[in-house]
Amino acid sequence: MAGQSGGRVKIQYPARVRLAQLPTPLQPLDNITAHYSVPYGGPKIWIKRDDLTESAMSGNKLRKLEFILAEARARGCNTLITCGGEQSNHCRATALAAAKAGLQAHLILRKETAGKPEADAVPDGNLLVDYLAGARVSRYPLREYLNNLSQLFEYWSEHYQQQGDRALCIPTGGSDGLGIWGYLLATEELLEDCDAAGFRPERIVCASGSGGTQGGLTLGCQLLESAAEVVGYAVCDDAAYFVSKVAEDVRDWQSRYPHSFTFDESRIHVVDDYIGPGYAIATEEIYETIALAAQLEGILLDPVYTGKAFYGMLQDIKRGQFAHCENLVFVHTGGQFGVFPQRSGFRNSWS
Ligand SMILES: *Cc1c(COP(=O)(O)O)cnc(C)c1O
Secondary structure (H helix, E strand, O other): OEEEEOOEEEEOOOOOOOOOOOOOOEEEOHHHHHHHOHHHOOOEEEEEEHHHOOOOOOOOHHHHHHHHHHHHHHOOOOEEEEEEEOOOHHHHHHHHHHHHHOOEEEEEEEOOOOOOOOOOOOOOHHHHHHHHOOOEEEEEOHHHHHHHHHHHHHHHHHHHHHOOOOEEEOOHHHOOOOOHHHHHHHHHHHHHHHHHHOOOOOEEEEEEOOOHHHHHHHHHHHHOOOOOEEEEEEOOOOHHHHHHHHHHHHHHHHHHOOOOOOOOHHHOEEEOOOOOOEOOEOOHHHHHHHHHHHHHHOOOOOOOOHHHHHHHHHHHHHOOOOOOOOEEEEEEOOOHHHOHHHHHHHHHHHO
């Protein structure tokens, strides 16, 4: 899998369908660094613009989907089935990528919790795009979704089989031993960007939702012999969950693409102090952080993932957690479509 050639590690990648505009830019966040890091002895903050992997298909999921679509082709599948919340960026990217590749997409979605102001409104954000892309959407109440997810996949997969179709089931967030390739390749790209900019990153920060991005970055840094510490900011489950999820995804990767290599689980770093009230529920600080990044850097973060991770990172810089670090790279994993369904949260920025 990873062979040594001329001192540099060469990773052999499986087939991939090119969908993303790569490499994405690596940019310094000079204004935020000056105002929110330097005063606390913190690092120079860089941003890896994976929100620019594409326009409609934008975000981190597209990198995973490049490998997932190649697998679907290799297996002769004409349908992709996947799952997520109603505002899932992964489902939206899957719906669009499937459309482009001439495949059907079926999305198993978890209904918005009743009582939220946006619930049951006209489709908005990612969900609206799912419909525009022609995806078939099945929405389930939270409890049914949580209790029966694997049966729902089985049910729909059989449904397509009986029709003479062939479906590939993609797990939440595209995170498993296949999707992880997307962020192995991204790690290679990111380290090359840093080389070109003349530094070696000591920390790489990302938001963690299903663990695949963090897993690929962590595995990538070990394989490519980078000393960078990858820190995942949890947006839903706790640190223990992500440590075992990342380890599980790497094991799955190793079982599918066997080679001799021992993953160092002690490299999995998770911060779970900034989840707030729960998945996709943001607080005032998160909305303010999104406005701040837009005002100081012209960058749009999102309230579900990147806004929480960025807020957490700035808090930790303030608390001195990133002292002794000169260069930190924040991976902007996308999520812009999730801003609009939560528009009422930004009241203080527009009223
Ligand atoms: C899915 C997602 C993440 C989390 O990535 P995982 O690989 O699922 O952990 C982060 N940011 C955005 C915008 C996402 O859509």
